[in-house]
Amino acid sequence: MSSGKIKETLMRGVFFLTAITSIAAVVLICVFLLINGVPAIGEIGFFDFVGGQKWAPTNVPASYGIFPMIIGSIYVTGGAVIIGVPIGLLTAVFLARFCPPALYKIIKPATELLAGIPSIVYGFFGLMVIVPFVRDSFGGDGSSLLAASIVLGIMILPTIIGTAEAAIRAVPESYYEGSLALGATRERSVFRAVLPAAKSGVLAGVVLGIGRAIGETMAVILVAGNQVNIPTSLTQGVRTLTANIVMEMGYATGLHRSALIATGVVLFVFILIITLSMQAIKSRGEKNG
């Protein structure tokens, strides 16, 4: 074998190794989380852990129920979807269909900028502006489910706008023209002909947004109040799975620490479900398209 050929084969191997880094990384992350988290779930008991209403790690005897945090994460994410999805979707429709080109050059980069703002800046802004706003207009403490939903709703906007706009643009122009030719207004054509055809792309964007919202930590921690309870109104405080980890990891030891890692495992399972459904939506969309 010539030296050139050896080099070729060698470098091919090197490139191959770098390519499987992602696989190794995912495996490592799974292994480390599971090894450190699952024994705690076993010790606490799966149903006491996931279904337990009481989180009191410093009590004697301690109780480690993360049910309120699971509900908290779901509520906050739901709130973000209710606020972010309609606005994001309609903005995407505007960008893809109704926007004058001159305006597009301003609005499109603006939505991209929104995506780049660090979550800690969103959180600080929420803490200084949205929390007082909620306190003054709706009462309560201010740090609440509502405040967290608003902040997260803004944060998932760019994700939803970006994917939904791409999906709408991917619909063949003939759908729109056909509908117009049948006498429908521009709006009816967009909402009844184009948007249904873009369904799977839009859905993928929403799922992506849900993933971002449920995993968001620093912005939520500053505005959600972080009380461990199942909120009964929008103005009550709420603690998410992510907030639970960051708030207590600094001083936790022993089973408490393992329980926090197990909280991360539960979060990770949520995210895996979201990623898998995302890939399912995408492959279904490709098959239909």
Add this chain to the structure above:
Amino acid sequence: MADKTKASEIKAINGAAFADRMREYKRKPLSLVMLLLVIISAALSVAALVFLIVYILIMGVPNLTPDLFALEYNSDNVSCTPAIINTVIIILLTLVIAVPLGIGAAVYLAEYAKRGSRLVKIIRAMTETLSGIPSIVYGLFGMLCFVTALHWGYSILAGAITLAIMVLPTIIRTTEEAMIAVPDSYREGSFGLGAGRLRTIVRTILPSAVPGILAGIILATGRIVGETAALIYTSGSVTGYAKGLMSSGRSLAIHMYMLANEGLHTNQAWGTAVVLLVLVLAINTLSSFIAKKISGKRIR
């Protein structure tokens, strides 16, 4: 892109006049309502961004005092200079790890692997999974693996490796896209002149893909600068300059979180928010500027 610009240049000769359209809306008010909703939503999205940026600038710029940039940190001036230096170190270290890995993986996916093979599908699925994992989970992993299992303690290096895994998908994706965009004639030309695959990649394809790769790297840098959750339990939150790669040092974003959470230095927190915001926005704008420049070149 090319098709779109052409389409916008065509003037419709059967376009509806404004009066026609209004008459139509009178018959179908729901359409008008939808149009208004669409416009209001777009206005809201833009307003959210403008309000956020302008508000932070108004509150923060007056607080950009020399004290905030004092060389030494103390609990009075809460200077962000050490945090900025730490951030720069973390960025460089992260990129040194992530860029070679990311480019290598992209080279394999774009040039070596058979498209649609089982392995490629798995690699893609894993890369996608990585990009969906929230930063707090990366933080937990970094803490468990580097800080605890390898006994590094809170350290810049632990933070940087954690971030390197986090930005890997971004770099792989942008590099791969940039390489796929290189016309096949370049490859054929290079092969035709007798170059091997490796030489073709290193001498022909990668140089043509440099702007795209650069845009991806800058994008990743923006993510690193803004990252908090993945760093707080890996590189830690010790104030002042990091004394080495194995010692803890807070990044700018962590510094910002600490200020916001303690609530003692609200004015300085506003100032720090401005620094962080401007840095990240500048980095992202630079990235999209480079990305646009290449896509502009491709049309010609």
